[in-house]
Amino acid sequence: MSLKPLEHDRKYGELDQVIRAHLGHSAHDEEALTAYLRHCWRTRPWAIAVAENQLREYAQNPPGRLRLRLGEFYPVPDVGLPDAEIQTWLVQLADRLKECVETGSAPAPATPQTHWEWHARFPELGQLLGGWFSQDMPDEFEDHDAALHDYVDGTDPGLIAQLRGELSDLLSLPLEESDHALALAELGMEVDPPTSYSPGAWLSELAARLP
Structure with a gap:
């Protein structure tokens, strides 16, 4: 059994x-x-x-x-x-x-260092990026905005609030643009940000557009 x-x-x-x-x-x-x-x-x-x-x-x-x-x-x-x-x-x-x-020997606070830690620390952001911004996104949505709107329309407000908190946490970390790109990849994003945005700028734009 x-x-x-x-x-x-x-x-x-x-x-x-x-x-x-x-x-x-x-x-x-x-x-x-x-x-x-x-x-x-x-x-x-x-x-x-x-x-x-x-x-x-x-x-x-x-x-x-x-x-x-x-x-x-x-x-x-x-x-x-x-x-x-x-x-x-x-x-x-x-x-x-x-x-x-x-x-009581706790490791010092730090940016996530492993794939597991990225997802453990930012689970809802991983859900958004892996579920709505995978390699299939261009076939399913007109653009990045349409994908985000679909996520917002079908997601519980409590989870959206959690996502806002995770984005705030991520954006508060002392990361370079290459680190932001790594974060997006680790969390499941398989398409590039919109043409006019760097990885960090697009994360900031995501946070600003959430209801």
């Missing part, structure tokens, strides 16, 4: 966040773990202890192949390690998280 959503989140929800923060990086990449810790200390520091417990429980009670095949356990995504090394790596992660909580 496969995992139900509630059971998944209760047993593996925060473990999953730690693992996904490492996707696209080597398992022992400090940048990936630092990005996870920086975001959690900023938004929900209690989650670090939850992740530590879930990582340790999973490492101490690894699933057999049959239960994984049946979908009864969380399958660890590929992080570039042989199966025989996964258990040790999970324990090492748990130890690092435990040390972080016990010492």
